[in-house]
Amino acid sequence: MATAVEFTLNGNAVAAIAEPGETLLSVLRNRLGDTSPKAGCLQGTCGACTVLVDGEPVLSCLLLADAAAGRHVETVRGLAQGPQLHPLQEAFMERFAAQCGFCTPGMLMAAKALLDHNRNPTRAEVIEAISGNVCRCTGYLPIIEAILEAARRLSARG
Amino acid sequence: MAKHRGRGVASVNYPIGMNLGGDPSQALVHATPTGKFVVTLSSIDLGQGMKSVTRQLAAETLGVPIEDVHVDTGDSDTGPHCMGSFASRGTHRAGNAVIAAAREAREVLLEVAAEELEVDPRDLELDGRGNVRVKGAPARTISVREVAQAAHFRRGKSISGRGMFLVPPSDVDPETGAMRPVTTYAHACMIVEVEVDDETGEVTVLSIKAAYEIGRALNIGLVEQQLVGGAWMGISHALFETVEPYYPDRAHGPVDFNTYLMPGPGDMCPVEIEIIERPALDGPYGAKGIGEMCATPPIPAIANAIEDAIGVRITEMPFTPEKILRALDAKRAAR
Ligand code: FES
Ligand code: FES
Numbered sequence: 001m002a003t004a005v006e007f008t009l010n011g012n013a014v015a016a017i018a019e020p021g022e023t024l025l026s027v028l029r030n031r032l033g034d035t036s037p038k039a040g041c042l043q044g045t046c047g048a049c050t051v052l053v054d055g056e057p058v059l060s061c062l063l064l065a066d067a068a069a070g071r072h073v074e075t076v077r078g079l080a081q082g083p084q085l086h087p088l089q090e091a092f093m094e095r096f097a098a099q100c101g102f103c104t105p106g107m108l109m110a111a112k113a114l115l116d117h118n119r120n121p122t123r124a125e126v127i128e129a130i131s132g133n134v135c136r137c138t139g140y141l142p143i144i145e146a147i148l149e150a151a152r153r154l155s156a157r158g
Numbered sequence: 159m160a161k162h163r164g165r166g167v168a169s170v171n172y173p174i175g176m177n178l179g180g181d182p183s184q185a186l187v188h189a190t191p192t193g194k195f196v197v198t199l200s201s202i203d204l205g206q207g208m209k210s211v212t213r214q215l216a217a218e219t220l221g222v223p224i225e226d227v228h229v230d231t232g233d234s235d236t237g238p239h240c241m242g243s244f245a246s247r248g249t250h251r252a253g254n255a256v257i258a259a260a261r262e263a264r265e266v267l268l269e270v271a272a273e274e275l276e277v278d279p280r281d282l283e284l285d286g287r288g289n290v291r292v293k294g295a296p297a298r299t300i301s302v303r304e305v306a307q308a309a310h311f312r313r314g315k316s317i318s319g320r321g322m323f324l325v326p327p328s329d330v331d332p333e334t335g336a337m338r339p340v341t342t343y344a345h346a347c348m349i350v351e352v353e354v355d356d357e358t359g360e361v362t363v364l365s366i367k368a369a370y371e372i373g374r375a376l377n378i379g380l381v382e383q384q385l386v387g388g389a390w391m392g393i394s395h396a397l398f399e400t401v402e403p404y405y406p407d408r409a410h411g412p413v414d415f416n417t418y419l420m421p422g423p424g425d426m427c428p429v430e431i432e433i434i435e436r437p438a439l440d441g442p443y444g445a446k447g448i449g450e451m452c453a454t455p456p457i458p459a460i461a462n463a464i465e466d467a468i469g470v471r472i473t474e475m476p477f478t479p480e481k482i483l484r485a486l487d488a489k490r491a492a493r
Contacts, residue, residue, distance in 0.1 A: 041414060041415055043414055045414045045415035045416050046415050096379045096380065096382070096383040098205070099205035099206065099383060099384070099387060100204055100205030101205060124424075127422075127423045127424045128424075130423050131422055131423060131424060133423075134415050134420070135423075136391075137205055137387045138383065138386070138387045138390075139386045139387040139388075139389055139390030139391070139426055139429070140390065140422070140423035140426050141386050141390075141426055141428075141429065142383060142386065143423070144423060
């Protein structure tokens with residue numbers, strides 16, 4: 001039976017009717033209209049659907065929507081404050097860290113989870129944080145550089 | 159049992175676009191009533207930067223700020239003809255069409271401005287900031303916006319232009335079979351350093367250094383981005399990617415990103431790239447194309463580096479540990 005799920009999405013209380021077995025990714029994209037998490041493989045192997053649940057990176061194609069009830073979900077759509085981009089978005093833009101852009105939302109959220117916990121990550125920690133995210137276009141190097149650059153800016157800000 | 163280092167080189171002579179039917183692309187440019195410009199194309203942007211480069215080319219040719227150019231690559235059913243985004247042809251073919259269309263639109267723009275200012279259009283120029291002015295008399299000026307409004311509402315003129323680029327047909331010489339399939343070639347040379355573990359058969363790419371001669375880099379950020387991404391793709395083709403099973407049974411073939419292997423962010427070596435600019439005679443502001451050639455040189459360069467390291471020639475991609483170990487076995491057996 002379809003059930004109502006309530007959770008917080010980027011700071012706002014939201015509710016949706018989910019079918020049994022429906023994933024958080026499907027609820028976000030198809031019921032709440034937040035298409036920023038991407039459906040790359042739908043089997044937990046590409047990272048394009050990465051969102052944060054209570055601050056931790058989660059593959060939303062594998063998480064049942066029910067499991068998000070009452071929790072805080074963050075997506076790329078909540079990253080910018082009005083016209084002010086998040087330092088990660090700025091750094092991705094300036095360092096040409098996206099080509100087709102399909103992996104970018106997942107990369108940004110995986111990177112945000114890292115930087116929220118650790119303002120001074122090493123290169124190895126950045127690589128570890130995005131190692132579950134597949135990118136076909138960039139060769140990863142500009143993405144790694146962009147995350148390190150955003151970390152520098154965030155820690156300079158204090 | 160040891161790790162062996164080796165170095166390999168590869169060079170590329172890469173044709174831009176193809177020859178079929180002249181490989182045509184078209185573009186249309188028109189001004190809106192507020193003096194903004196729209197470029198209509200069927201050439202699709204799939205992340206390679208077709209839109210950015212089109213904006214740059216149109217703004218440069220029209221003489222207007224880049225913010226005033228909008229690119230519509232909406233629909234190949236209704237847009238002007240394009241053969242497609244492939245064969246590294248977008249910048250060269252569509253780019254030339256965009257320039258031709260922008261030139262024609264610019265002529266109409268200057269004609270209308272000349273009527274408004276009551277001068278000869280040949281005495282006019284654009285300042286690149288959204289104004290048309292009289293050469294040598296900078297005080298006599300009219301904004302592009304005002305020109306567009308005059309064209310739309312008083313003069314009854316469409317500030318627009320059509321552009322078409324078609325490669326001159328090249329006939330086959332009946333005696334020799336020779337022809338000129340393309341007009342422009344880009345070039346590259348790459349040096350790759352690898353380490354091969356003769357116990358596990360594993361190959362690690364340690365560094366990539368390359369020089370690319372691409373005519374002119376219209377957008378240096380996009381160019382470098384594609385060259386780095388291409389280096390990764392080349393490593394991936396050379397060492398990892400295959401849809402063939404590892405064992406004779408196809409059931410062992412890859413079915414997802416866990417079993418279809420590709421290098422991850424931790425497997426990527428430093429990539430050093432030098433860009434050489436020698437403008438192509440028939441390129442848009444001298445540009446060639448870089449799309450596909452950037453993924454090709456790592457493959458032969460890695461094969462050569464493996465041979466340099468352990469003295470075996472692997473002739474089938476990808477160069478997996480299994481193939482390396484079998485080749486080493488064969489070499490030992492032959493001794
Ligand atoms: S769509 Fe969730 S991991 Fe690929
Ligand atoms: S930018 Fe295309 S997949 Fe990463």
